[in-house]
Amino acid sequence: MRFRLLLSLVLLLMAPLAQAQDLLDQLMARLATNAGGTVRFVELRHLAMLDAPLRSTGEMIYNPPDWLERRTLRPRAERVLLYKDTITIERERTRMSVQIAQRPEVQAFVASIRSTLRGDRAGLERHYKLQLQGSLRRWTLVLEPIEPAMRAIVTRITLNGDDINVRHIEYAQADGDRTELQLEPMVTR
DSSP states (O other): OHHHHHHHHHHHHHHHHHHHHHHHHHHHHHHTTOOOEEEEEEEEEEOTTOSSOEEEEEEEEEETTTEEEEEEEESSOEEEEEETTEEEEEETTEEEEEEGGGOHHHHHHHHHHHHHHHTOHHHHHTTEEEEEEEOSSSEEEEEEEOSHHHHTTEEEEEEEEETTEEEEEEEEETTSOEEEEEEOOOBOO
């Protein structure tokens, strides 16, 4: 009798965890259907040394599975291209490329975006502890870095969305600063 009661209690306590895991699997499956497209963004960087956040605007282009481009239009032009395992940054007349495998913290950061857009749960779990709340219609996915090198830079990444649309991303930095990225719904090709 006690065993059955104990087993019932364990199953009752595990039910919400199992439901959250099912929801995470469903969300990842939905995100994996993303055909790509273009979104406009507004970024606010909240820095402790400034009274007001820095604001930038532009567009992001996602072409699954390996092309993610960010074009900042204001206040100054900048292009960041992530293609396969290379990240290229262009500002004014300067261009720099880095293999992401050479920088584990960059690799983890890239995984937060690319693995989410791909619906790649395993890719996310290589670098982050995942917590999902909500439903497929309105969800919040919290990523907490596992690697110390990444935790020294970013303590938490929070993504909010509806269905396959990532609508808001917030990066909480270890130094107390934070960056918010507000995204419009994706315009598919």
